Amino acid sequence: MTLLALFIAPPAQAGDPLTEKSAGRKYALQSRAATDKAGKKMCVSTEINDAGNQAGKLRARTNCENPGSLGSWETFTLHTNDKGSRAALRSEANGLYVSAEFHDTGSHMGMLRARQDGAIGNWERFELVPQGDWFALKYNFTEGGTSKDYYVSAEINSTGSDEGLLRARATGTPGSWEQFKLVEIPSASSPPTTASTPERKINVLTWNACSNNSKCKIYEYSVDSFTQAVTDWASQAKADVILLQEFCEKLAKPLEKKLEADLNGGADAWDVRFAPIQHQIGTTKHWAQKSCAKNRGAYGVAIAVPAENTWYNALELESPTNTERRTALCAAIQSWAVMACTAHFSTGGEGYDDEDRNQQKAQAAFLAEKVDHEGYRAVFGGDLNATPTVTPTGSNLPVLLSLYHTYKECDDPLNRATAGNSKLDYLFAPPSGAWSGCTVGTTAWPSDHKPVWGTVTLAAR
Structure with a gap:
């Protein structure tokens, strides 16, 4: 990504009609650390109703005990342009790729947002690192000749609209905050019944x-x-x-x-x-x-x-x-x-x-x-x-x-x-x-x- 793009990143958009015709695998992204008051696991949502540089941010905040009941905000597809070395997440809610926002500062530095309408670039590539039955999302940030790896965390101790916010910010061994699971969303198993038809x-x-x-x-x-x-x-x-x-x-x-x-x-x-x-x-x-x-x-x-x-x-x-x-x-x-x-x-x-x-x-x-x-x-x-x-x-x-x-x-x-x-x-x-x-x-x-x-x-x- 160019230096100019650091400051004029395109905004997240509502529904992209050019990606709604796909029959590929669809996933929910479950957080290991984020749970509701009953202890049920939470899945990540794309907050497309937020505005400005918060639009499309990812938060672990939806109960996902029943993946078949999840909507487009909780649905993602995986993409690659390097033959599978790394993967990009694309939100079904707006059809945009998820970026790690390192142009933000403070508590939002490295925030994940579904906002990239262009081709997959370095900001959109994540390595899936196995952690037993879970995995960590590793992101490599390179700028000015320096390179550093970060793991994506679910900020479960934050409050308000930042509760469960996903950020590429952890540098040590991945813990529960940095562990996720891809849960495949089921599709219709059988076609509709037919009636007798003529030649x-x-x-x-x-x-x-x-x-x-x-x-x-x-x-x-x-x-x-x-x-x-x-x-x-x-x-x-x-x-x-x-x-x-x-x-x-x-x-x-x-x-x-x-x-x-x-x-x-x-x-x-x-x-x-x-x-x-x-x-x-x-x-x-x-x-x-x-x-x-x-x-x-x-x-x-x-x-x-x-x-x-x-x-x-x-x-x-x-x-x-x-x-x-x-x-x-x-x-x-x-x-x-x-x-x-x-x-x-x-x-x-x-x-x-x-x-x-x-x-x-x-x-x-x-x-x-x-x-x-x-x-x-x-x-x-x-x-x-x-x-x-x-x-x-x-x-x-x-x-x-x-x-x-x-x-x-x-x-x-x-x-x-x-x-x-x-x-x-x-x-x-x-x-x-x-x-x-x-x-x-x-x-x-x-x-x-x-x-x-x-x-x-x-x-x-």
């Missing part, structure tokens, strides 16, 4: 948009140009469902608005959801969302479905150790009895994350099982990073056999190339469905993958 035709598009790869032309696109590129392919495909990979979180809301403006349906016709790819945080069991460049939030996959969608779920794909943890995302279209899912598998082959491709094989088997929900017909696909015939080390059976065994692929048996000379992008539907008009885009530009689309006719159920 239905659905136009489905999948595209690896390459929005975070500087080698792709689309990386340099403005938000408006990016959403135009997706909408152009969606218009050509007459898409009802859009599956996207290599997508940046803060593009979801603008894309939703662009689809509603340019495609049939009008306002409130589309719902675009996002799920992050993650990195493990140090040696902990916690995972943080990988950051996109250009301050575009997290990096992962997205899905665009009709706006009736109310249930969506991120499926974390077990991935090779010390690599990106890949993901899939499903969204229920209840009136169609369709479960639409997008996925991005680990990169396989010599020199890549999954050299022997056995993890890809496991990801395919997991996806084949998890997209199946009672009463729903699964329509899914994405960038699976494997050709139809490639096999894992020690086997002569294809990596994607479990998917082909259970579902019908749009471009089978043509298997036209979608990335370079290889077919890596897929669309699947139930075997009772019938694909027609399966099309591979004429160009990959401005991405490095060609889009794939087709029409699936789903039998009545």
